[in-house]
Amino acid sequence: MATPVRADITHKLSSSIQLQVNAAATQVERIGSSFSITGSGVDTTDGNTASTISAGTITSGVYSPGTIAATQDVPGASFSFSQQYTQADAVATSAPTVGTVGNFSTQVSTAAGTKDTLAGTITSAGVMTVTAGGAGTVATGQHVTELSIQ
DSSP states (O other): OOOOOOOOEEEEEEEEEEEEEOOOEEEEEOOOOEEEEEEESEEEEOSSSBTOOOOOEEETTEEEOOOOEEEESSTTSOOEEEEEEEOOOOOOSSOOOTTSOOSOSEEEEEOOOOOTTOEEEEOTTOOEEEEOOSTTEEEEEEEEEEEEEO
């Protein structure tokens, strides 16, 4: 008596092509103002009041410190005085436009992709053809063969 043979065979084929045309995009980063002042052995004035550091003003989201003057406490004695100011980017009144330079410290713009010759085909025989497009496009072809024997 012959022994029966048991075998499960699964064969899968899969092909795909993905075509992508990227949209225009602009990414920006706005920095804020910062102001610091340090010192020892000095008196400060904002021009109006002694021992005062001006609160400054804010216009269009940009801080502008007032003028600060420092006077040595004891003439001829040692002292230190330092001030630092970083000006902010103004608050934008409209969205950035691709390709134009805005009022931001960091700005990256990418134009929209162009289809041009972007194309892809798969024949019934599984032959795949992928043709590159213009700038800002992606074409991906994939063929997967799976054979499972148990």
